[in-house]
Structures are given as structure tokens and as C-alpha cells.
Amino acid sequence: MTERKRLRGDERREQILQATMTLFIDRGFEGVTMADIAEATGMSRPNIYTYFPSPAAVLDQLLDDALEAATADLLPLMASGVVPDFAALLSTLVQHRHLLLLMHCGGGPQLRSRREQFDDALIGALVERLSSERVQRRPELVPLVTALLSGLIYECVVRERPSCDPAQLGHSINAFVRGGVQAVLAQEDPRPGPERLP
Numbered sequence: 021m022t023e024r025k026r027l028r029g030d031e032r033r034e035q036i037l038q039a040t041m042t043l044f045i046d047r048g049f050e051g052v053t054m055a056d057i058a059e060a061t062g063m064s065r066p067n068i069y070t071y072f073p074s075p076a077a078v079l080d081q082l083l084d085d086a087l088e089a090a091t092a093d094l095l096p097l098m099a100s101g102v103v104p105d106f107a108a109l110l111s112t113l114v115q116h117r118h119l120l121l122l123m124h125c126g127g128g129p130q131l132r133s134r135r136e137q138f139d140d141a142l143i144g145a146l147v148e149r150l151s152s153e154r155v156q157r158r159p160e161l162v163p164l165v166t167a168l169l170s171g172l173i174y175e176c177v178v179r180e181r182p183s184c185d186p187a188q189l190g191h192s193i194n195a196f197v198r199g200g201v202q203a204v205l206a207q208e209d210p211r212p213g214p215e216r217l218p
Contacts, residue, residue, distance in 0.1 A: 032061075036057060041118060042060070043056055048126040051126075083131075090113075094113075107190030107194055117178070165200075165201065
């Protein structure tokens, strides 16, 4: 009989995090119990509790770690004065897909709030990079571009739709977003005025 290697505390903690991340992604947050985590890691439940008091605490730690890593890679793409490169953004998000999967694995209001904060920061920063005085005068552009980018990220990165290959989209997404913004800006103001019928 082979003797099981004894792990140090930090190695056990990492083992719990990795096993639980897989469980959350496969089953959703609500489908994972401390007993499931114990079974997946081969540890006892009391041992798991010495590191984390609940599945929610494990998810919080996973999100903290994943956000820290993703932020380090995303910030240079969204520096002030830098024209957004949506192809590079998609490529970076693909590398951090586990973060987006964790954010979409279920959970209560606290997780939804974290997801919304991340989305607002990411998409908001990108839309801001597209902004100009003319864009600010056409506020309907903000939700249009925001919805396009949010949907694209969800379909390509989270759902991994085969028709949404991020590498292929990278060739056209920059031109598509900028061209769409320019097309809207080139239009006359479509809002009805007193002399126009709605």
C-alpha cells in the first residue's frame, strides 16, 4: 500500500481552491456543498472547514485571485489615451475564461453585484476610450456599444460558441465597433423634433 503524500497547509488550500473551481464551473455554485468539496479533494469535511467556512468563502477567494490576475493583464489594454484593441481584449479574456465562468456560475446578490461591477468597469472603460465630445452628445451609443461588447464576450468567451471564434473575430471587431460608432455619428440626429413625426 502506497503512503499518501502529506501536503503542506498552503498546498491543501490550493488543492481545495482548484477542485472547487472545477465543481463550481461544472455544477454551478448552488450545486456544490462542503461534502462535495471534501469528496473532490479526498479530505475530510472538518479539514476543509479549517481552510474555508463555506462554499461561498471558497468562491470569494477564487474570484479575488482570478480578478487580481485578470486585472493585471487587462489594465494595459485600457490605459487612458489608448485606443481600445478589442481583438487583444477578447484574447486576454479567453486566457482568463475561468474568471468569467466563475462569475456566471450562480450565487446570490453578492456575486451578481461583483459580476456587475466587473462588467461595468471593463465595458465602461472601453466605451470611455471610444468617447469623444460627439459621442457624449449621442448618449444612445453607450448602451449600443456596451450591449454589443457584453454579448460578444458572453457568447465567445463564456459560452464558447463555435461560430464566435475570438481569433477570427479579432480581425473584424475593431473595424466593426469603430465603423458602427462612426456611422451613427455621421447620421443626422434621429430624435423627433417639433417639425418631425415620431
